[in-house]
Amino acid sequence: MNVVFIGAGQQMLQIMKKLKPLCQTMSAICATPEASFDIDNKCALLSYAQLETLQNMSLSLCSNKERAEERHTANLELLSLMCNTPSEAISIYSKSINSNSCIYPMSDYATDLVAITQCGSTVVGTKNIDALADFPHEVFLSKEVPSPSGAIEVIAKADLLIFGPCNPVTDLLPLLLIPDIKNAVLETSASRLLIDTPIVGSLLLKGCSASRYLEWMKSQIGYQFFDIAISNQFTDILSFHYRESKSNSPKDIGTNNTLDMMDELFKVPTIATLNAVKQSGINLAN
Template sequence: MVIHSQTASDKQALSSLRITAIGGGHGLGRVMSTLSFLDRRLVGIVTTTDNGGSTGMLRKHHQCIAWGDIRNCMSQLANQPLAKEVLNYRFNSDSNLDGHNLGNLLLYSLDALSARPIDGIQLLSRLLKVNNRILPMSEMPTDLLAELDNNLQCFGEIRIDELGTMPQRLSLSPQVNSTPEALQHLKRSDLIILGPGSFLTSVMPPLLVTDIAQAIKKSPAKVIFVDNLVPELSPAGNLTLLQKFAWLEQQIGYQPIDLAISNVSPLHTNIPIVSCVASDQELIHRHDTDGLLTALAQSAQHLLPHMFTETVTDLHSFK
């Protein structure tokens, strides 16, 4: 059944919830911009393992965390005119900064002036009037490491996304800790949202931080997985939804997913599925924000009925 948007009532339904969203720049930014009305009740935990482009250059020379996904989220949340264009501005070959992104440089510079990376992120958030909390998955640099079935290893996010088959195991090198702030928000959350985005390089990295995975397991929050609208260009693009769930469980040792938002409804699953979410008219790989909002509101009412005095969930949307 197609989900019909009711923006005002959907916002009202979600307004009392504390939500933590986890993932990479484009997908996490879309989820957070959809829920930005929640202000400080919405927290994003951002993947910081990117090693390509401007972010990769900064990491190579300065041993910092990856700033690109954080910048991408901020650009989608900023309430200042032209802020998105400024944050995403990329210098060309006429400059000594060829290939660098202005937003990444701003975040790196603020980090250099601050005691912690989080301090720099908060300062830029205030300047851009971003009212939601954005946290890196860790304040220490780390990279993705994939172990393949032929005993070979693949190092770095860029190369892992180019693999032909799924790795046997994915880990962080080195293993890092999360921030106390992220763990605190996970502990207090009513809902945790994973995705959408690249399964291996956006959704999985924060879950590979041991204390984040354990915090999700211990949290009373319900977990929603937001599936991609179109298959991604990575080995995970060949997986079914159930195969993704099984692979995730194999990696972290338990199954965190309570419900999925996906236009592909698999058979033989005990996990409820909310389907028929429309894509953005201009970018078909991104969710329509009103449709995504409605799907999240229905999901919340299905998972947390005790928090709603009235339920408007259309149970026919679940398969």
């Protein structure tokens, strides 16, 4: 099975390590935007920040445990590769540690996540946006950037795309706003799985249900990026999928593989399903 992880974060790394022995090939595409820096230094700083994120993923998937612990040496190796793009540098570095897992940045070019708040203020950088008290009116990338061709190719060849587990605002949203990735995710024949986990330390997502942030994300990126979700908020996710399956939008019908999934589930309802449906307020009589 060819599996592609999309996002970033420590929780995602743990699942990648456990699934690796079961996969024919495993790849990952990381969200790597940073808060804005001085324009003269921005690209260099962003590239190094990308390499650090990518290095952590490569080391976690490396079969050589001794090399995986040499992080200071790894930083120096990556610093010596700064004349290359992040995707070229990590490719060279992966070969040096005998890692056959393909890790890609969302882009080799600098871009920021920008938000316009409900009051009209502009906030730049994922960490600053994640610290907002309420969902912004609009989010977008400061500059449209392409993704590495290798990242698009692995999505096209994937049997399974796994989004997360990660912070959806800082580690997933920027990546899903890139047109190349959007098109690849919508055109893939792979199953698309979202793993939702509680987010600690995010003011924006504090006390927020999965259904609420997923609906907000869809309104921002303009498409449904997953078919099914794994979540401890079972009732909330069930309700979300049911609403999606009942959408009459031609756009959703063409891109959402969950259509009628909930109807099939309800044909043979379990006690757990019936209880969850009752809590979510879904009326099965319609």
